[in-house]
Amino acid sequence: MxxxxxxxxxxxxxxxxxxxxxxxxxxxxxxxxxxxxxxxxxxxxxxxxxxxxxxxxxxxxxxxxxxxxxxxxxxxxxxxxxxxxxxxxxxxxxxxxxxxxxxxxxxxxxxxxxxxxxxxxxxxxxxxxxxxxxxxxxxxxxxxxxxxxxxxxxxxxxxxxxxxxxxxxxxxxxxxxxxxxxxxxxxxxxxxxxxxxxxxxxxxxxxxxxxxxxxxxxxxxxxxxxxxxxxxxxxxxxxxxxxxxxxxxxxxxxxxxxxxxxxxxxxxxxxxxxxxxxxxxxxxxxxxxxxxxxxxxxxxxxxxxxxxIEVMNGYTEDEGIIFLAGNCDLPKIYEQSNNCLEYFVPKPIEINCPLTIQMEVGTRFKKFYFGQQKVSSDTLDQFVKYVSADNFIYPSILWQKIVAKRNKNELFFYKFNCKSERNIFTQLMGIPDLFKDQTVVCHGDDLPYIFPVKIFEQNISMDSEAFKMIDKVTKLWTNFAKYGDPTPDNTLGVKWSPYTRKEENYIIIEQFLTASKAPDSSTFDFWESIFKEFYPHVAV
CATH class of the missing domain: 3.40.50.1820 (Alpha/Beta hydrolase fold, catalytic domain)
Known part of the structure; x- marks a missing residue:
């Protein structure tokens, strides 16, 4: 016993x-x-x-x-x-x-x-x-x-x-x-x-x-x-x-x-x-x-x-797809986002700024993501990018930058982009038809590389490319838990350097690990410019 x-x-x-x-x-x-x-x-x-x-x-x-x-x-x-x-x-x-x-x-x-x-x-x-x-x-x-x-x-x-x-x-x-x-x-x-x-x-x-x-x-x-x-x-x-x-x-x-x-x-x-x-x-x-x-x-x-404390922070490549799940009414989204500029207004500006400012903010966001095009099934990828930035990319990098500014904590940042048969969340959430011809990295698609997902479990060979990614991801996570460093030695082939105010280092996690700097910088810079101009309380 x-x-x-x-x-x-x-x-x-x-x-x-x-x-x-x-x-x-x-x-x-x-x-x-x-x-x-x-x-x-x-x-x-x-x-x-x-x-x-x-x-x-x-x-x-x-x-x-x-x-x-x-x-x-x-x-x-x-x-x-x-x-x-x-x-x-x-x-x-x-x-x-x-x-x-x-x-x-x-x-x-x-x-x-x-x-x-x-x-x-x-x-x-x-x-x-x-x-x-x-x-x-x-x-x-x-x-x-x-x-x-x-x-x-x-x-x-x-x-x-x-x-x-x-x-x-x-x-x-x-x-x-x-x-x-x-x-x-x-x-x-x-x-x-x-x-x-x-x-x-x-x-x-x-x-x-x-x-x-x-x-x-x-x-x-x-x-x-x-x-x-x-x-x-x-x-x-x-x-x-x-x-x-x-x-x-x-x-x-x-x-x-x-x-x-x-x-x-x-x-x-x-x-x-x-x-x-x-x-x-x-x-x-x-x-x-x-x-x-x-x-x-x-x-x-x-x-x-x-x-x-030491902190690791990040997001997946296609986070915003999750908001197309369930009872999402796409025709209604298209109608509202094409006819009402306030649709593209982040919550802090929506609840703190007058309508005239909201209209200007909505105009700028729509132009940044769609140019002269309408929001439709043909531009759904751009809509996903907007939703991803609104709910994940800008808030995550904002948090990272504010904390890094104080220089009191060891920080790491990542972007998750693993693709294999483990990317199942579009199926779990009932939205596979929109993306049936491509493998996406939806909100939640990092989880099957960290945990077996019993409700949708596949028989996965330990010799498969997918399992090699599982082994890599769980090593990164557990190395951080053990040592405060996701890559304490050379076994994963790349050194994941800390994120600092001066060196905005991060890792792209996919089949191979890639070290880079300043994640999604053009997206962040645009959102930051909007907040600095219209509601600076949120900006870095």
Missing amino acids: IKVEITDGILEGTEEKNKYGGSYFSFKGIPYAEPPLGDLRFKAPQKPKPWKGVRPAKEFGPICYQYDVYNKKIHGSEDCLYLNVYTPELKPTKPVPVMFWIHGGGLINGSGNDDLYGPEFLVRQNVILVTINYRLEVLGFLCLHTKDVPGNAGIKDQVAALRWVNKNIERFGGDPDNVTIFGESAGGACVSFHCMSPMSKGLFKRAIIQSGIATCWLPNVFQPRERALVLARDLGCDSDNETDIIEFFKSQPIENLINKQIKLTLMENIKEYPCVSFGIVSEKEFPGIERYFHGDIYDVLRKGIHED
């Missing part, structure tokens, strides 16, 4: 054969906080209660109640605060570096389970992998700016899981002083917030930010309290009394609190474009309540991230 004793009790796990070599030990469904039920709904996570005897850790814990975009069904539970530990050795001669994964999904869906995030590729590189579930959407990110519902419960769940790792990972052979947090999409944005939050300080040594960042407009929710009040009215609460509203939300059946799009402005309601209704907020201060984040994101970032 495979047993480990942690601070809360004894766990029984399993030893699993890794079809890519060796074996590993698996411990699933470990509670890292009390179930957030009843009066604990919307509140920060509480420490879990110890158990007596041996707790089986052979099955995943429930995931947060959600609409599953891959399986097109509603499932999960409000009792969802569980994590999983996969370790190559339980009693190594030297403690093993730890990689702590934060899943993406727009803060709306996803989990740490192995349908997308299996451990096999990473543990063969001799690291421990920890994956987690956390509260999502309304359950995780409702904010009333009150002591009972201050906001950010879902990202405080992540902090609780990190604290659990710091306290317990030694029992699994891990090194609590060498923890790397990493995440993709909304998970990447969360990682970048942890780099700034006082609650997260000291809980990790390194961070990898994949295709999502705190300076992206999506996770930064505009007017969170007002959105919560709109939701309350939509669900039938007519009271203006604070206590009544909180009790109303606590009494709602869970199915009323998922798949909710609260579009606050006329533009949000009309515009065919992604909108996050519940996300990370600037919290108000209340006695006895830990505050995860406070302040304007750009002001906080300019004061610096935690000085004792």
Whole structure:
């Protein structure tokens, strides 16, 4: 029997054969906080209660109640605060570096389970992998700016899981002083917030930010309290009394609190474009309540991230394709973007600048990306480039440049461009027809090079070109986790030099690694010029 004793009790796990070599030990469904039920709904996570005897850790814990975009069904539970530990050795001669994964999904869906995030590729590189579930959407990110519902419960769940790792990972052979947090999409944005939050300080040594960042407009929710009040009215609460509203939300059946799009402005309601209704907020201060984040994101970032951490940051070649998924109405996009110049206005300018400025900004963006052409199926590639820059390229490089300016952290930057049969996210998201004649590197297409994707798994030969790329990518990620340097020796053929203010070094990750400088500089420079002229608070 495979047993480990942690601070809360004894766990029984399993030893699993890794079809890519060796074996590993698996411990699933470990509670890292009390179930957030009843009066604990919307509140920060509480420490879990110890158990007596041996707790089986052979099955995943429930995931947060959600609409599953891959399986097109509603499932999960409000009792969802569980994590999983996969370790190559339980009693190594030297403690093993730890990689702590934060899943993406727009803060709306996803989990740490192995349908997308299996451990096999990473543990063969001799690291421990920890994956987690956390509260999502309304359950995780409702904010009333009150002591009972201050906001950010879902990202405080992540902090609780990190604290659990710091306290317990030694029992699994891990090194609590060498923890790397990493995440993709909304998970990447969360990682970048942890780099700034006082609650997260000291809980990790390194961070990898994949295709999502705190300076992206999506996770930064505009007017969170007002959105919560709109939701309350939509669900039938007519009271203006604070206590009544909180009790109303606590009494709602869970199915009323998922798949909710609260579009606050006329533009949000009309515009065919992604909108996050519940996300990370600037919290108000209340006695006895830990505050995860406070302040304007750009002001906080300019004061610096935690000085004792190293960070790797980047994005994929064709990020914006993801926004063509699901129920995206392309004819409506074409109509709006051709007839309304405000369509091409980034969120910070949309909510802070008058319409006359928005019209001028929209004119410049449309000319930069489309010239005299119309937005149509013939220019869809240009539309994808605009969406990629709006949500990923400009915010990611902006974050990197602001942090590099202080010269307090070792930074690395990459652009992911691996192409093989592993690039499956256009198929997973239901948009293959638009790109059936080409292999693209969509948002999320980096993930199958880091994790086996069980829900769409292929039989992959270890002699294939795709597996060689998997081996290369996982070496880069785990080298960074082990040493703070993705290329500590010459085995990968290229030296990945740090990104600095003077030397904007980065690596293009594809079949072969290519060192370069100033990623997407023409795109960044154009966006930066717009913000400097019309809303300089955002610019570097």
